[in-house]
Amino acid sequence: MTSQYETALHVGERLRSFRLGKGLLPEDVASGTGLSRAAIYRYEAGQPIRVDALGKIADFLEISVASLFGVGSEFISTAAGFYERVRQLEGMADQISVLFGPISYLLTTEGFDALLPDILMESVPELAVNRQNLGSQIDEIIELLLARKAGYLSRRPNIISLVSAAELEQVLRLGFVGRHGINGAELKRRRAAALAEVENILRLLTDQPMGVQIGLVEDSLPGASFQILRTGSAAQVAVSPFRLGLYANIRVGVATITAAQDSVKLHQEVTAQLWQNSLKGNEAADRVRSILANSADEIRA
Template sequence: MTDHQNTDFSEIGERLRAHRLGNGLSPQQLSNKLGISRAALYRAEKGEIRKIDMLTAIANELGVSLANLMGVGVEYVGTAIGFFERMRQLEERCEQIIGQFSPISYLLTSDAYDDMLREVLIESVPDDPDGSNARTVEALMALLRARKETFQRRRPLIVSLISSADLERFLLHGLAGRHDLPDRLTQARRRAARQEAENIIALLEDQPIGIQVGIVREPVPATSFQIFRQESRPTLAISPFRLGEQPNVRLGVALITAAHEAVALHEDIAARLWHSALKSADAAAYLRDAIDRYAIDE
C-alpha cells in the first residue's frame, strides 16, 4: 500500500472524528450505536479502517454520505464544531494558511479575545433551559483554543486578509451576540476591540517571521475562506460560520474541497486582495487612524 493511500485513510479518520464531534457524540456513544468496541472506533478515527461496510455503517449513523466521509469531490460540514475540528486537522499538517476572516483571524488574536468570544457566543444563542447550547459553546471554545495552540506550536506561514469595513465596525461596536446589551457591557466590548486592534498594529510593526497581515479597503467576499497549502495538495475551506459581530455557530453548511478549479479561483481572489491591501507601516498607520476615529477612549 502506498503512502498516498495511507494518507487517504488517515483523512477519512479525521473526517469521521469531525462529524462525530459535530453530532455531539462521545466515542462511547457512537461505538454503542455501531455495535463495536470503543477501541475499534479509536482505530477507525486514526485511519486504521479497511472495510467498506464499517465505513457505510458509520456514514449512515452520522447522517453523512459515504462519499462525504471519504472526501470524494466536495466535503460538506453542517455544524460549526465539525467544521472547526476539520480546520484544526488541516492546520495540523499544512505549511501555509491564506485566509480572509471577519473581523480578524482568530489564530492571531490574543488570549483575552477568547474570554470575550465565549461571552459573545453564549449571549448569541436562544434561551437555553437545559443548558445544551451553553455546553455546545464550551465545546466549541475548547476546540478553537486547540486550533490556536496548534498554530502557535507549529507556526505555519499565514497570510491574513482583513476587511477595513469589518475592522471599523469592530471598533465601533465591539463583539456583540445581540443588540440589546447594557451600555456598560457594550463599552467593555469596545475597549476589548481596541486592545485587539492594537495587537494587530504590533503584528504589523514587528512583522513576526511567517505572519503577513493585509488590510483590504475594497469589498471582500461575504463568506470567509481559507486555503491550506500542503506538500501533497492545497485544500480550500469556505464557511458560513461567523465568530465576529453577530456570530453564527448554529446554522449553515461549510464546504471543503481540493478541486483544482475551486482552489485556483480562490487563490486568484486572495492574490488580488493582497496586491491592493495595505501592509506593514501603511496598514499600521491606517489602523491607528481608525482607532482615533471609531474606538472608545481608553
C-alpha cells in the same frame, strides 16, 4: 496530488469531525453501529477501517461513504465539526491564507478567548430550540478553537491574513457583541476588547513577526470567510458561514471543504487580487493608527 493511500489514512480524522459535529462520544457511535468502542478509537487514530464497518458508521452518522473518504467536497453543517476538521488540516499545513472578518482567529489574543464564550452564548436567540443545552456545545467549540490556536502557535506555519478596514471600524464602533441591545458598562467592556484586538493587529504590522503577513483591504470582501490551506504542492479551500466575534454565528449554515482544482484556483486568484491591492507594512500600520485615532477617545469615554 493526494494519493488514494493518503486519502484512506485521513478517514479517521473525518470520522472524528463528523462525530463531534453531531455532539456524539465514541461510545455513542459504538453503541449505534454495534462496533466496539476500542474499534472507534482505533479508526479515529488512523487505523484502517473495514468496509462493513465503514458502511455502518456512515449510516449511523447519516453521511455518505464518499464524505468519509473526502471524495469531492466535504459539507459540514455544524461549527464544531467544521472547526475540528480545520484543526486537522491546519496541523499539516505549511501555509494558511485567511480571509476572515473582522479578525483572523489564529491571530487573536488570550483576551478574545476569554470573552468568546459570552459572545457565542448571547448570539443565540432566547427562543432558539435547545438553547438550554447550548452551554456544552459552546464549551466544545471553545476547546476546539483553543486547540487550533495552540497547534498554530506550536508549528508556526506561514499565515497570510486579509483584514477589512471597514470591518475594523465597525467592530470598534459596536464592540464584540453577539446581538443587539448590549448597553452600559458591558458595552464599554466589549468595545475595549475590540480596541485591544485592533491594537494587536497594529503590533503585528509594526513588529512583523516571521511567518505572519497581514494585508489591510479597503475594498469590499466576500460575504463568506474562507481559508486556503497548503501542504506541499496540495491545497484545500475551507469556506465557512460560521463567524466569531461581532454578531457571531455558530448555529446556521453549511461549511464546505474541497481540494477541487477549480475551486482552489478561483479562491487563490481572489486572494492574490485582494493581497495585491491591500495595504501592507508601514502603509497598513498608518491606516490602522488612523482608524484607532478616530475611535479610541469614544471607546474610552
